[in-house]
Amino acid sequence: MPRIEPISDKSQVAAEHQGVVDAVLETFGALRGPHSILLHSPVLDKPALELGNYFRHHSVLKSPEKELAFITAAREKDCLYVWAAQVGAGRRGGLSEAAIEVVRNRGEVSSLQPHEAEIVTYVRQLFRNNRVEQTVYDALVKRHGVQWVIEMTAGVGYYGMLAGVVNAFDVGTPADGDVLPV
Secondary structure: OOOOOOOOOHHHOOHHHHHHHHHHHHHHOOOOHHHHHHOOOHHHHHHHHHHHHHHHHOOOOOOOHHHHHHHHHHHHOOOHHHHHHHHHHHHHOOOOHHHHHHHHOOOOHHHOOHHHHHHHHHHHHHHHHOOOOHHHHHHHHHHHOHHHHHHHHHHHHHHHHHHHHHHHOOOOOOOOOOOOOO
């Protein structure tokens, strides 16, 4: 049970912030997940939604690599909601079941393709140690370039922020979402 009542209807948000609600509805088709909490502060939710839409539509990050990074962030935060939402996006984007299982079970990356292992290792190090080893960083820059690594780092930070919101406010997992063991 969420700690506060999630925003589930446009009428719960002040008239001057209805545009933010409309933007959330345009993006997701419903008021749910982190935005159902963030809409309690619509001025905050507006740039949060814009940044999420940047990663969805304009970033140099592409499927399935971006979803692999994002589910790794969700797993490192033990975030049931973000995991469920992003695993579905990952599957639709071509993310391998093997990669999903390694991340889900916090398994060894040695069974993954090198490009997958590099992403998972980078995100795990960033979240666990607040730093990334030079060799791990260098491998991603060599494979993808500096802009890609910057956007991936910012993207996993964004999904970590969303995870913090839904975890702190006990937002439940979508009924149709993939289940993450915690």
